[in-house]
Amino acid sequence: xxxxxxxxxxxxxxxxxxxPRSSRGDWTWELVATYPAQGSWxxxxxxxxxxxxxxxxxxxVLEFRPVPTWxxxxxxxxxxxxxxxxxxxxxxxxxxxxxxxxxxSVDQLREPDVVFLRPHRLPDxxxxxxxxxxxxxxxxxxxxxxxxxxxxxxxEYALAGISEYWIVDPLxxxxxxLTLPDGANAYAEHGVFGPGQTATSVxxxxxxxxxxxxxxxxxxx
Amino acid sequence: xxxxxxxxxxxxxxxxxxxTLRGEPVWELAERCFPHQGSWTAERYLxxxxxxxxxxxxxxxxxxxxxxxxxxxxxxxxxxxxxxxxARHTLGRVSVAPLPIRxGANHYREPDVVFLRPARLPPxxxxxxxxxxxxxxxxxxxxxxxxxxxxxxxEYALAGIAEYWIVDPLxxxxxxLTLPAGATEYAEHGVFGAGQVASxxxxxxxxxxxxxxxxxxxxxxxxSEPQG
Numbered sequence: 388x389x390x391x392x393x394x395x396x397x398x399x400x401x402x403x404x405x406x407p408r409s410s411r412g413d414w415t416w417e418l419v420a421t422y423p424a425q426g427s428w429x430x431x432x433x434x435x436x437x438x439x440x441x442x443x444x445x446x447x448v449l450e451f452r453p454v455p456t457w458x459x460x461x462x463x464x465x466x467x468x469x470x471x472x473x474x475x476x477x478x479x480x481x482x483x484x485x486x487x488x489x490x491x492s493v494d495q496l497r498e499p500d501v502v503f504l505r506p507h508r509l510p511d512x513x514x515x516x517x518x519x520x521x522x523x524x525x526x527x528x529x530x531x532x533x534x535x536x537x538x539x540x541x542x543e544y545a546l547a548g549i550s551e552y553w554i555v556d557p558l559x560x561x562x563x564x565l566t567l568p569d570g571a572n573a574y575a576e577h578g579v580f581g582p583g584q585t586a587t588s589v590x591x592x593x594x595x596x597x598x599x600x601x602x603x604x605x606x607x608x
Numbered sequence: 609x610x611x612x613x614x615x616x617x618x619x620x621x622x623x624x625x626x627x628t629l630r631g632e633p634v635w636e637l638a639e640r641c642f643p644h645q646g647s648w649t650a651e652r653y654l655x656x657x658x659x660x661x662x663x664x665x666x667x668x669x670x671x672x673x674x675x676x677x678x679x680x681x682x683x684x685x686x687x688x689x690x691x692x693x694x695a696r697h698t699l700g701r702v703s704v705a706p707l708p709i710r711x712g713a714n715h716y717r718e719p720d721v722v723f724l725r726p727a728r729l730p731p732x733x734x735x736x737x738x739x740x741x742x743x744x745x746x747x748x749x750x751x752x753x754x755x756x757x758x759x760x761x762x763e764y765a766l767a768g769i770a771e772y773w774i775v776d777p778l779x780x781x782x783x784x785l786t787l788p789a790g791a792t793e794y795a796e797h798g799v800f801g802a803g804q805v806a807s808x809x810x811x812x813x814x815x816x817x818x819x820x821x822x823x824x825x826x827x828x829x830x831x832s833e834p835q836g
Contacts, residue, residue, distance in 0.1 A: 406633060409669075411646045414638035416673045421658050422637055426630035440640045451636045 423430050426518040444496040462525045463500050480505040488515035491547035500525050523553035546572050551590040562586040661706050664716040682745045683720045685824035686731035693814045700725040711767040743773040765794045771810040776814045782806040
C-alpha cells in the first residue's frame with residue numbers, strides 16, 4: 388500500500404521524537420509518524436478523524452478526552468435528562484450529551500459533556516455549532532483534567548460567549564453554575580450547590596437539578 | 609503497553625507527566641485509531657492510506673524500509689528485463705511493489721518484482737492470491753536481510769511461489785531459488801555473481817547479466833573536466 392498522504396499538513400520532521408518500533412501486542416506506533424505532530428494539525432485534518440477518536444481541537448493540537456467511565460456516563464445522563472425535561476414543549480433549542488463539536492474560537496473546537504443551544508447557532512447540523520448557550524462539564528479524574536475543566540475551559544467558554552457554564556464535580560459532589568454577564572468576558576458565580584441543594588440556572592429560569600440525585604448510582608433499568 | 613507506559617519508557621522524566629506536547633507525535637492515535645499489532649485484519653490493512661510500504665504478516669504490520677535510489681534502480685532494471693521477456697512470449701503480467709500479494713488470511717507481502725500467469729490475475733480490483741515468480745532486492749538494514757533471505761524464503765515457498773530471486777547488492781549476487789513440485793522449501797538453482805548470467809527454471813530463456821544488474825544501481829560516471 389503506497390498512496391499519497393491525504394493530509395494537508397506534513398508529517399513530523401526528523402527532529403521530533405523518534406517513533407519506537409512496535410512488536411506484537413503493542414499499539415502500531417509507526418503509524419503515528421504518518422500524522423502531523425502536535426501543534427501542526429489543521430482543522431480540516433482534525434475533522435477528518437473518525438468520531439470515536441474523541442479528541443478536541445485547540446490551535447493545532449489534538450486534546451484527548453479520557454475514555455468515559457460509567458460514573459461519568461450516569462452523571463451526564465442525569466443532567467441531560469433534567470435539561471431535556473425542562474426544555475420540553477418550550478421550543479427554545481436543542482440539547483444533547485452526544486459529544487457534538489462546539490466552535491469556541493476560530494481555531495478551537497470543544498466537545499462539552501452536555502450542550503444546549505438555540506437554533507441560530509446551528510446553520511449546518513453536520514458542521515460544528517457556532518458556540519453554544521449553555522454547556523456542562525463533568526470533571527474527570529486527575530489533576531490535569533481538573534485544571535482543564537475548572538480553569539482552562541472556564542476561561543475559554545467565557546471568551547466564546549457561552550452564557551452559562553455548569554461545572555459538575557464528582558470529587559466535591561458540587562455543581563457550580565457560572566453565568567456570563569452581558570458584555571463580560573469572564574464568568575461570575577451564580578452559585579455553588581452541594582448535596583441536599585438544588586442547582587438553578589440564570590439562562591433557563593425554572594431549571595432545577597437535584598445535586599444529590601446527580602451523583603448517586605442509578606437503579607438498574 | 610499503554611500510551612503512558614510507552615511514553616515513560618522513551619521520554620525524559622520531565623515530559624513523562626504530559627501525554628503530548630507541541631512538536632510531539634500524537635501517540636494517542638495509535639491507541640484510538642488503529643488495531644494493535646497482532647490484530648490487524650486484511651480488510652483493515654487494505655484500507656490504509658499511506659505513503660509508506662507496509663506488509664501484513666499474520667495480523668501484524670511490518671513497515672518496509674524507505675528504498676534507496678540504488679534499490680529502486682536495481683528493481684526497475686529487473687522489471688524491464690522480466691517484463692520484456694514476458695511480453696515477448698505473452699506469458700502473463702509483471703508488476704513492481706507496492707502491489708499486495710495475498711499469501712494467507714491476514715498475510716500480504718509486496719515483493720519488489722512480481723510475475724503472474726494469466727490464470728492468477730485477480731478479477732476486478734482485488735489482489736492476486738500468490739504469484740508465479742517474485743524477486744526481492746535486499747536493502748541495507750540487518751532486519752531486511754533476515755526478512756528477505758530467511759523469513760520470506762519460507763513464506764514464499766509455503767505459498768507455493770514457484771521461483772524466488774534474491775538480488776543482493778551487498779554481495780553482488782543473484783540467488784535463484786526454485787520450488788520442486790509438491791515441496792514446501794526452495795532448492796537452490798544457482799547463486800550467480802559478477803560476470804555470470806542468472807537463469808530461470810520457471811521461465812526458460814530468461815537471462816539476467818549480474819554485472820549489468822548491479823551496474824544499473826551505480827550513479828552514472830561524471831567527468832568533472834573544467835569548463836572553457
